[in-house]
Amino acid sequence: MSNGPELYSESVEKYIVKVMYNRPSSIVELAQALQPSDFYFVPFRYLFTAIKHLSLKGDVTAEGIMTFLETENREAFSVLQGIGGAPTIEAELRDFSLPKSPAVKDQVAVIKSLAYRRNAVNIAEKIKQSAETNIDHEMNRQFADVEELDNRIKEMTYSLADNLNMDDDVQQIGKSVSKVKESIKSKEFRGIDISFLYPKTNALIKRLRNKALYVFGAPEKVGKSTWMTDLGWNIADKLGVPVAYGDTEMTEEEQLIRICSKISGVEEDKISDDTLTPEEEQRVEEAWKLIEQVPFYHFNANELTNNELESKVKLLQLKHGIGLFIYDYVKIQSHEAEKGRLDMIMASKIDTLKEKIAKQCDIPVITSGQMYHLHVTDGKHKFAETSHFTKLADVICRLDHRDPTNPEQFGTHYIELIMGRKVKARDVGKRVEFDFKQEIHRIKEL
Missing domain, CATH: 3.40.50.300 (P-loop containing nucleotide triphosphate hydrolases)
Incomplete structure (x- = not known):
């Protein structure tokens, strides 16, 4: 990917995490719209996950993030500790100038688009490898026939759409009453x-x-x-x-x-x-x-x-x-x-x-x-x-x-x-x- 266009945006990913850190009211919307795998930069991926979990328990703070990760995800803790830990998180993410309800729709769309394109490139490589070798690398064996190969290619291709659905959160059934009526x-x-x-x-x-x-x-x-x-x-x-x-x-x-x-x-x-x-x-x-x-x-x-x-x-x-x-x-x-x-x-x-x-x-x-x-x-x-x-x-x-x-x-x-x-x-x-x-x-x- 280094020879082609950049399929990531550090500034957009940082903005989304910053909004979550400073405006807890936005966390539910962003947690439903995005997944950790949508983030290219590993620190932002860990921060997204930690903030989402901490919001269920109370206030989100830099110290709280590090304490949570030290207990729940040592690898993530080590990554964030390596870039400065809680002081760096607070210095980089705290922003009192953000509006009360920051606009995030366009930024979410950018992250989803870039994540899709990265996945498409990765899946294209897997499809090419499967077709050239006739080996199912997930099962570590040869494909039995072309139909089995076709099934695997379809699975990989259809999986691209999995992260595109922005409305897949489960809602109270009563939310649909007016539409049905x-x-x-x-x-x-x-x-x-x-x-x-x-x-x-x-x-x-x-x-x-x-x-x-x-x-x-x-x-x-x-x-x-x-x-x-x-x-x-x-x-x-x-x-x-x-x-x-x-x-x-x-x-x-x-x-x-x-x-x-x-x-x-x-x-x-x-x-x-x-x-x-x-x-x-x-x-x-x-x-x-x-x-x-x-x-x-x-x-x-x-x-x-x-x-x-x-x-x-x-x-x-x-x-x-x-x-x-x-x-x-x-x-x-x-x-x-x-x-x-x-x-x-x-x-x-x-x-x-x-x-x-x-x-x-x-x-x-x-x-x-x-x-x-x-x-x-x-x-x-x-x-x-x-x-x-x-x-x-x-x-x-x-x-x-x-x-x-x-x-x-x-x-x-x-x-x-x-x-x-x-x-x-x-x-x-x-x-x-x-x-x-x-x-x-x-x-x-x-």
Whole structure:
């Protein structure tokens, strides 16, 4: 670091410690905003810690600091004794000219920024060393595989953000009452309201809430992809919310033609075969232009590991502000088939969608899984490959064809609420009917 810019400021660190020493009323604020490791200069680091502890017992004095450290931290005591002990502390820190409530916000920001940059340099060196040697230096062994190396790199990278949160002090729960009351009164919530598109479905599942995993189970060839594409595309198009779509089924070209068909009302085959009438050609061209403008991000997720999927979505969120992730769909992929128990592989994937993506990215996540036909399970809703959907998902619905022999059903498809958190218990078992025009991938809630 000696050849680059200085990643520390002695004057700013001294000012912060001086404020704490002279204005005890500032100690709580600064102790919550900063950590000892944020200080580059060791004496200031020890003084910060000592003043914070002494403030809990009474007055802060130079003699008190040295007495405390002599008992609690001999190394710190020796360092401060080496620069002059209590007389030097008093001479350097006592300042009667400080205002009653000194401004510290800018100085805290400087210290946090410099600490972050120092940590970034150190972590970059560790990542480089791990990548070059393939050795986990914390465990003193080689990495088992590239996935384990990737995990360690992520841990080191994510740890950089640990010291950035300025509001992580635990508060009395009642401090949040007014904020919650206001959100209830104003009907504000963190998530996506889809009542503009599917009002009945929106009421049934209580909107798409941030940090929640929504699963739409369906038997094969019912229209899982048509449903999720329709939902994701309309949210991106009509609401302007950036949507990421991880696809294990279709290529980018296939998805583009499907969306173009949906917008233009022209069948896929006619678009791909280029057998269009002049009027259809105009509608298709207008659809292509619209697609180029909408924040809808499609990628092939068929061969991605769970770690790679997590990284892909987090990178997209960083670059494009992703507000919804759709994963089409949860299944055993070719590279996973020989790795062990299939149900645990599926559980790990579902856990990644919920814990690593929905919760950590603070967005709703929608996915689907294969379900048995009702006649096979005596009318019970059962997923084909794992039971972990019901253990981990926040809301589960069934998407299926309507029963053509039942005169009380109408439309082509229905969605039934199977279970869910924060949904009304009396709504479990309720259905919403739809008309699917799958030849042009359009859906209408009835």
